[in-house]
Amino acid sequence: MTDSTWDAIVVGAGPAGSAAAFALASAGRRTLVLERRTSVDFKFGELLPPHTAPLVKRFGLDLSGLIELHARARGVVSVWGDAEVREQDFLFNPYGDGVRLDRPRFDAALRERAIEVGATVVTGARVVDVSPSRDGGVEPELVAVAVEVDGLVQLVSAAHVIDCSGRSAVLARMLGSPRIDFDPLFASARRFVGPTASVDRDPFLRIESVPDGWLYTLVVPSGERMVVFHTDHDLDADLDSALAQSVMVGPILDERGFVPVGRVRASPAGGAWRTPLIARGVLAAGDAVLAFDPLASRGIFGALTTGFGAADAVVATADGDDGAIDRYIADVEATTTEYRSGHRRMYASEQRFSDRPFWARRLTDASAH
Ligand SMILES: Cc1cc2nc3c(=O)[nH]c(=O)nc-3n(C[C@H](O)[C@H](O)[C@H](O)COP(=O)(O)OP(=O)(O)OC[C@H]3O[C@@H](n4cnc5c(N)ncnc54)[C@H](O)[C@@H]3O)c2cc1C
Numbered sequence: 001m002t003d004s005t006w007d008a009i010v011v012g013a014g015p016a017g018s019a020a021a022f023a024l025a026s027a028g029r030r031t032l033v034l035e036r037r038t039s040v041d042f043k044f045g046e047l048l049p050p051h052t053a054p055l056v057k058r059f060g061l062d063l064s065g066l067i068e069l070h071a072r073a074r075g076v077v078s079v080w081g082d083a084e085v086r087e088q089d090f091l092f093n094p095y096g097d098g099v100r101l102d103r104p105r106f107d108a109a110l111r112e113r114a115i116e117v118g119a120t121v122v123t124g125a126r127v128v129d130v131s132p133s134r135d136g137g138v139e140p141e142l143v144a145v146a147v148e149v150d151g152l153v154q155l156v157s158a159a160h161v162i163d164c165s166g167r168s169a170v171l172a173r174m175l176g177s178p179r180i181d182f183d184p185l186f187a188s189a190r191r192f193v194g195p196t197a198s199v200d201r202d203p204f205l206r207i208e209s210v211p212d213g214w215l216y217t218l219v220v221p222s223g224e225r226m227v228v229f230h231t232d233h234d235l236d237a238d239l240d241s242a243l244a245q246s247v248m249v250g251p252i253l254d255e256r257g258f259v260p261v262g263r264v265r266a267s268p269a270g271g272a273w274r275t276p277l278i279a280r281g282v283l284a285a286g287d288a289v290l291a292f293d294p295l296a297s298r299g300i301f302g303a304l305t306t307g308f309g310a311a312d313a314v315v316a317t318a319d320g321d322d323g324a325i326d327r328y329i330a331d332v333e334a335t336t337t338e339y340r341s342g343h344r345r346m347y348a349s350e351q352r353f354s355d356r357p358f359w360a361r362r363l364t365d366a367s368a369h
Contacts, residue, residue: 006032006158008314009145010119011127011171015300016286017164018110019307021119022059027315032156033114034125034147036165043103044189044267046218046226047073047205049297050095055304059113066099070106071221073098074203076297079248080214081349087204100203102221125149130161130171132279143281145171160314161282164307167268169288177278182340183362185270185293186233192225192258200225200256207295210245211353212237214295217249225258230269230294232358239264269294271343276310276332277325285310290336293343306332 010020013035024031048056053063074097075089090097099106115121129146142157163171169179194200200219207216213231220226227249229239243250252258272291278284286303309328316324347362354363 003030003032004154004156005142006030006156007160007318008032008311009034009143009156009158009161010311011145011161011163012036012165012286012288013111013114013121013123014107014164014166014286014303015110016166016288016303016307017162018107018114019055019058019304020162020164020285020311021114021121022110022117023308023311024315025114025118027311028118029315029318031114031119032158033111033119033121034127034145034156035111035121035123036126038124040104040107042265043107044187044228044265044269044294045103045299046101046220047297048099048101048106048300049073050090050093050098052098052301052304053095055301055308058308059110061109061113063096063099066101066106067097069109070102071100071219072203073100073205073218075205077204077206077248079208081209082352083247085248100218100220122147122149127165127170128153130174130282132175132282141281143279159281159318162307162310162314163278163282163284163288164286164303166287167272167291169274169284171282172274172278172284172288175279175282177274177284179272179274182271182273182343183293183365184232184234185230185268187228187230187267187269187294188239189226189228189265189267190239190260191262192227192253193261194223194225195257200258202252205297206249206252208246208248209350209353210242211356211358212245213242213358215242215246215249216294217252224261225253227253228294232361233268235358237358271296271339273336276306276329283310283313283325283328289332290339292339295346296339296343298339302335305335 007029010033131144143161144157217227229242231237285306313324313328353359
């Protein structure tokens with residue numbers, strides 16, 4: 001990182017950060033990406049739904065190529081609202097099938113595309129402080145970012161900085177931008193392996209509601225099954241009890257001889273929103289601006305949309321379009337409103353467990369609107 005002044009700085013190299021960096025660098029902007037991690041061996045989010053096709057196309061990638069490298073996702077099988085097993089095949093989707101992702105590999109491929117179009121990505125670079133332009137920064141019009149690399153803190157600056165640091169939203173938190181949490185959803189995940197690697201080629205995402213939350217399972221390209229349980233963090237429920245109550249996911253694991261491996265991984269998973277303009281010169285994108293309940297299956301879609309959207313707004317603003325950032329803000333707000341009403345409808349369609357706190361809370365939320 002020899003230069004200290006850039007046209008734009010992107011914090012975080014997940015899908016949102018790679019989309020932002022790709023758009024900025026493609027538009028000829030000198031772009032620095034700062035990513036805290038040097039490698040990733042696990043990440044939540046294994047399904048790339050078909051409607052993501054236009055967004056991955058902007059990277060010069062396509063879903064059929066990704067299916068070759070990862071694995072095909074044929075649709076969604078659900079037990080939700082009643083005991084019937086329903087199959088929704090992507091056969092009828094205009095974009096075709098989705099992708100079951102090796103997630104670290106997918107994120108690395110997007111990052112690689114950003115580098116290929118000219119972005120500079122520094123890994124092992126943890127952002128530790130920020131001072132926006134109104135506070136002076138290095139020069140009055142620049143946002144200064146302090147970043148720790150190999151134990152040394154350096155200052156870098158740019159007219160525009162995009163916070164793509166995921167749910168941790170480092171810049172937003174440092175700048176005191178409040179987050180609005182829509183619900184206290186929490187996910188616990190475990191990998192399961194069968195007796196042989198080829199035991200299960202199930203190409204469907206399987207979703208099931210249970211009395212204290214809901215489960216999903218998906219076979220990832222390695223042949224392992226990811227099993228994820230979602231409940232509220234204050235409820236006394238866990239993955240094992242959810243599997244014992246399940247009529248689809250639990251029996252699949254038992255019948256196919258799957259056993260758990262590795263530790264349980266946990267993550268906040270509720271919907272959350274904050275204003276996209278955190279401070280002058282600082283925008284947020286991806287989970288840092290709008291995080292979705294995984295039930296919506298639109299986290300990566302949303303991260304790519306807002307990553308591109310924030311970067312396009314930065315490029316347009318620098319080119320003299322004074323309304324570009326306001327339009328980005330309006331787009332995020334419209335998506336948030338639309339997501340919240342769809343989310344309420346989805347939870348309201350499960351009434352069997354309405355006497356349990358997890359569902360009662362969501363039904364109250366739905367009836368209040
Ligand atoms: C249980 C669960 C299941 C999910 N399943 C799906 C799914 O099937 N399909 C789907 O589309 N989405 C799914 N998602 C959501 C999806 O994974 C996220 O929406 C997506 O990863 C958000 O991308 P992002 O780029 O905004 O953030 P992230 O992918 O979180 O990337 C943020 C990056 O910022 C870096 N960073 C953080 N702090 C700093 C710092 N101080 N300095 C520098 N870098 C920093 C991090 O290391 C990270 O690489 C799921 C989420 C959960 C919790």
